[in-house]
Amino acid sequence: MDETISPLPEVYDYVVVGAGSAGCPLVARLLSEPGVTVLLVEAGGSNDREDIRDFTQSWKLTQPDSGVDWGYKSEPQPELLDRAQSYSAGKVLGGSSSINGMVWVRGHKDDFDGWAAQGCTGWGYESVLPSFMTLETYLAGDPAYHGTMGPIVPTAEFTSKNELSKGVLDAVMKLGYPLNQDYNGASPYGVGFTQLNVDVETGARQDAFTKFVKPLLSNLNLTIKTLARVKRITFDANRKVDKVLIDVNGAEIAVRARREVVLCTGTVNTPQLLMLSGIGSAAELAMHGIEHVADVPGVGQNLQDHLISVVVKKLRMPNAPSHITTMDVSIFTNGAPGAVNGPPRFEVQSYYMRYGWSDYPSEALALGCINLHPTSRGQVKLRSADPREAPIIEPNFLGTAEDWATQLEGYKMIRQIINAPELLAWVEDAEHTPGPTVVTDDQLKEALRKYSEADFHPVGTCKMGVGPSAVVDPELRVRGVTGLRVAGAAIMPTIVSGNTNAASMMIGDRCARLMLGKG
Template sequence: MTRRGKNAHSTTIAAEYDYIVVGAGSAGCAVAARLAEDLSVTVALLEVGPHDHHMTVWMPIGLAGTVRKPGPRNFAYHTESQSGLHGRPSFQPRGRGLGGSSSINGMVYIRGHRNDYDEWARLGCTGWGFDDVLPYFRRSECNQRHAGSNENPWHGGDGPLHVSDLRTPNPFSHRFVQAAQQAGFPLNADFNGEEQEGAGLYQVTQYNGERWNAARAYLHGGNAKDPGLNGGRPNLHVLTDAQALRVVIEDKRARGVSIVRAGVVQTLQARREVVISCGAFNSPQLLMASGVGPAEHLRSHGIDVIQHLPGVGENLQDHLDVIVNKQVKSTDLFGYSSRGFLRLASEMWRYRRNRSGMVASNFAEAGAFVKSRPSLAIPDIQLVFVLALLGNSNMAKRSELGHGYSCHAYVLRPESRGHVRLRSADMRDAPSIDPRFLSAEADLDTLVAGVRIVRRIFAQQALAEAGGKELLTDDFGPDDSNEDAIRAFVRSHADSVYHPVGTCQMGIDEMAVVDPQLRVRGIEGLRVADASIMPTLIGGNTNAPAIMIGEKAADLIRAAHRQTPASELNLRPAYAHDAQT
């Protein structure tokens, strides 16, 4: 079907490429740049949003102005009303623009637990066990602690993605780690090393105090002073402000992508493959808009069914979390006050001088991986300590509360499952998102345990000696004995921590959308490569795993076309320029 829509006119054949990658997010940047390392092929990378050259992207505390607000770099979706959350919808920010969500996230570098990937392999995803994916994590990474060396068995030292220790950790981040130890949790200096459990400071995707998103890693060639997409490899064309409308499929083969750019509908042809890397919400949306998905649902929107795949849009998983806040009068913490504004002004000057201080903070500097009960083999809760008061519903405005700190506690492997559906056949309309949060009672039990663990840490001397008072959680009784009050608190205040996955799940059963080679079932020349292919949610932040998926996808594609594997080529990132169409 050929559709025209909002402000679109005329249809032209714009260009022909060997590969077309739709979506310049964490996975899309990686797969496109790696494919373009072979100069005998041409690659188009399409992105609906703008360039990432903006201070709110590269200045770490800029995330405060992007992650919670709709704008040119944030889709700012909302879910359907969630019965498990007393009818509240959940806010779902998604990155829009080069770098995707890596341009607006908290920059925390976490891979997940070894068992997460071994579980994928057990489910039939051959080649996706931990030992299989670790080389791709290492290949993508340039860890500050091991820069220039690849001798460490857990980390890479010369990959395109910079991973660094925080330049100037906040005193309260150290307090949190000390308090966690006082509460009985071990110290962990490397959550991505041999052991995940324990408390410590997070490493972040930063370099010299600036955010290092996927676009900087894979598209800009590491040149911070000249972030333009020019002067690089001529075989990689990056098209910004290009809205994909559908994948063009003929005779059960992907032939190209229909896009609208500057009001003109264009068809880009793919000689070899189309790779969808639009994320857990938009990848299934694009498949369905292209005629691939649950047949009855597609027909209800007037879309011709090309391939009935009932799993498209199903299996949505996300990390649901609950936040405990504590109000503390200290300008070491972010907040609203005259003293705080003066402190931030001086910190801005400090940042301009040497890229350090509070402006280089990712807010979420410290955390822990803990078990809700001792009998568990691996941690099932992640804690994220934040240097500001976060806006739980029913809490007074932050401008009325001054300064403080918060701690997320979220379920690492939720049992609740939801789905993504179309609202219309037009990709420019937001999809319908229903995570069905807390539809599994076990998730509520884990969050209740998380609240208790956070309050136990807050009560330790290292944090308690700074004073302050908790907000909304001071009526749970001695030793958190009021179980009903805690459960009601969770249902009233829990929300997403923005890690949706699973909606184009990889596997071998009837609900699988892609096979372990990431090929869409029933359609030749079409793959999905992003967090949507995860069969189960990994135990941690999802940015690094999405990049790993992009890295591995490029090798799978090259192997399928009998090209030299990327592992045998120069693994420096491919540069790019903007194709004029």
């Protein structure tokens, strides 16, 4: 891997920008084609660090001085007491998969069928399932849904082995939620131990770089350039990609792709890079003095994200030191335990909190509820034409009455669960957060404003589709230009029913299949 400013060969078959969740499986599949040359460009550096490998240290990686996080903040959120939200994203080989919580969730079949119904032909569940299956090896599940040869080997081994998580699971089942031993199988509904993409033998994180690209480092057709930030793509008179301009320590390097360039640069950076390259709303680009190459007004629009709201109770006694996970138990539900129509509306995660943070106590149990399908839409806009300046991030959390109602419904549901007599062997009688004096809907809404946070699942700013608001077509080609595609969370037209890493990896794999004509 080249971390210097030594000259690079100028031309490759493919230039892939961003070595994250989507970029890495994409590169691995492109290289399976004999003779194909690939340059992978990454703004961050090596992910060979103890705090990245050891999954119990993942909380450190989003700290301001971690050196592996873009460290973005949203604009103050009016519905959340003007609190700006952390918009962490990995700036390191492996991208956000190197700093994330490693919860392995695909989503619901209907999420993808919904994409297809919106005109994204080739993205229904039947079409994306082969990519999900190639990503992973999961022998404990139904082979109709799981692969047996893929590099990601998810496991519930760590989450199922401690008394607290077993206690929470039992209590939730007694409340009527059915046991689901594999929420990534036929249906996500019910309660189960959380699957983590963590190596069962070593406890090592299974990030996208380590699992998909590292095994290919001896392949002479692969060149990796780290600590190299793409600042702009240029186009020729026919609006075909010409050069990829890369900033390496202040020096500019230009490279070219004989075939295509793919941006796998995440939900915040991809629209920024497109706009800096002249692709976006012509009016917005003009405001920043950027000449437009293609007027694609959808760039940066359609931002969707999950908001998580927590309730907390102190544990009756300190928990066993052997308890090393936080996100132990996951519930996918429509609210009522038995209702299982369509994609689930809520995901509930249980957290064991050994140490307190913010206003929360140590040795506590927290339940967090996510409205899986928010209707609010936000945006990412340019702050300036300087690539080094962070873009403006406006998630617009709780921007619709419907989202308020759903978040409130979910909050009441997790409050019922944490206060259920079935859990009283584990937790104290009195609720810590939001607390027993919070009773009315108005009080609960105040608590939601205070105790809700962005859950690091931004998607949708380079929406795939067929209408005028789409940024890429169903083959992930950027509208209005040729030779350029986008892959990753940014292309999701609507957010999936779960955490977004597995679906981002699937998009990377599927993009490469489409590029190679093997879709």
